[in-house]
Amino acid sequence: MNNEFYIHGQVALITGGNVGIGRITAIELAKKGFKVVIAGRSLERTQPVLNHINSLAVDEQAIFLPLDLASFASVRECARLFLQLNLPLHLLVNNAGVAGLRGLTKDGFEMTFGVNHLGHFLLTQLLLEKMQSSGLSRIVTVSSRAHKRAASIDWDALCRPTSSWTGIREYAVSKLANLLFSAELAKRLQGTSVSTYSLHPGVVDTEIWRSVPDWVRPLLRLRGFLTPEEGALTTLHCAMHAPQQESGLYYADSKPIQPAELGRNSELATALWERSKVWVNKA
Numbered sequence: 058m059n060n061e062f063y064i065h066g067q068v069a070l071i072t073g074g075n076v077g078i079g080r081i082t083a084i085e086l087a088k089k090g091f092k093v094v095i096a097g098r099s100l101e102r103t104q105p106v107l108n109h110i111n112s113l114a115v116d117e118q119a120i121f122l123p124l125d126l127a128s129f130a131s132v133r134e135c136a137r138l139f140l141q142l143n144l145p146l147h148l149l150v151n152n153a154g155v156a157g158l159r160g161l162t163k164d165g166f167e168m169t170f171g172v173n174h175l176g177h178f179l180l181t182q183l184l185l186e187k188m189q190s191s192g193l194s195r196i197v198t199v200s201s202r203a204h205k206r207a208a209s210i211d212w213d214a215l216c217r218p219t220s221s222w223t224g225i226r227e228y229a230v231s232k233l234a235n236l237l238f239s240a241e242l243a244k245r246l247q248g249t250s251v252s253t254y255s256l257h258p259g260v261v262d263t264e265i266w267r268s269v270p271d272w273v274r275p276l277l278r279l280r281g282f283l284t285p286e287e288g289a290l291t292t293l294h295c296a297m298h299a300p301q302q303e304s305g306l307y308y309a310d311s312k313p314i315q316p317a318e319l320g321r322n323s324e325l326a327t328a329l330w331e332r333s334k335v336w337v338n339k340a
């Protein structure tokens with residue numbers, strides 16, 4: 058049975074591919090024959106991954122593009138640089154994320170929401186036309202089961218600095234936003250060549266927890282951590298194997314699963330989309 062939705066030589070752009078789940082995702086995609094473009098904050102910190110990929114004797118050299126998701130100007134510049142490469146785009150992996158980081162983005166949005174959702178929302182908008190003209194393509198957004206902790210979306214709070222002590226409340230809202238964004242995008246892309254998936258990677262031993270207070274970390278460890286290799290499996294499944302007709306679904310353990318009730322709220326998804334559109338265009 059051929060259930061693979063990629064062809065050797067296709068192009069993948071992945072955010073935050075220098076460490077953690079993103080690093081493994083980038084390496085595994087390169088091994089499968091993708092030309093990998095890693096967008097991130099530091100070439101210096103990404104260089105070891107680029108070297109690793111380029112030492113695999115892959116046909117296509119990996120490329121780095123600067124991207125700070127906490128700045129719309131940087132997101133716009135990253136998309137502009139990508140488009141300037143004159144490559145098609147078959148796979149966008151919205152992977153980068155922060156947890157427990159406090160404050161505001163450069164454009165005045167709550168930091169975790171701004172990086173995890175708004176930056177990716179804008180990047181996706183800017184690359185969508187390119188994806189639509191690249192034939193069959195897909196967008197994979199790394200959410201989290203932490204979305205279940207979000208009790209609602211307080212729109213005003215998204216325009217203020219992080220208020221919870223641990224930042225976990227804001228993280229939950231940002232991951233709910235990832236999930237709603239992917240579902241709404243699928244609705245808007247129905248009948249096109251672009252499909253979209255969101256996912257929970259598992260609880261993975263990465264640097265994501267570096268900013269949460271010290272006392273929270275042992276609590277996270279209670280259930281045991283997956284390795285980054287294990288944590289990348291569902292992203293890779295969505296990138297290469299998930300059926301197109303499952304566009305818009307939320308995955309865990311490489312299978313579609315039901316999100317929490319708020320994650321299935323299509324009115325909330327549309328409201329988030331409309332606000333995100335205004336916010337990224339205003340700033």
Ligand SMILES: NC(=O)c1ccc[n+]([C@@H]2O[C@H](COP(=O)([O-])OP(=O)(O)OC[C@H]3O[C@@H](n4cnc5c(N)ncnc54)[C@H](OP(=O)(O)O)[C@@H]3O)[C@@H](O)[C@H]2O)c1
Nearest residue numbers: 073077078098125126127152153154201260261263264265
């Ligand atoms: N680890 C888990 O247990 C877990 C569970 C559920 C969901 N997730 C999700 O999985 C995804 C990957 O996280 P991870 O666990 O692999 O964490 P990680 O090791 O901390 O990697 C996060 C990546 O995001 C990048 N990043 C952070 N802020 C950025 C910004 N402003 N602009 C551009 N890139 C930025 C980081 O780059 P720098 O090196 O420059 O900081 C890094 O490459 C995230 O979306 C996370 O929410 C993780």
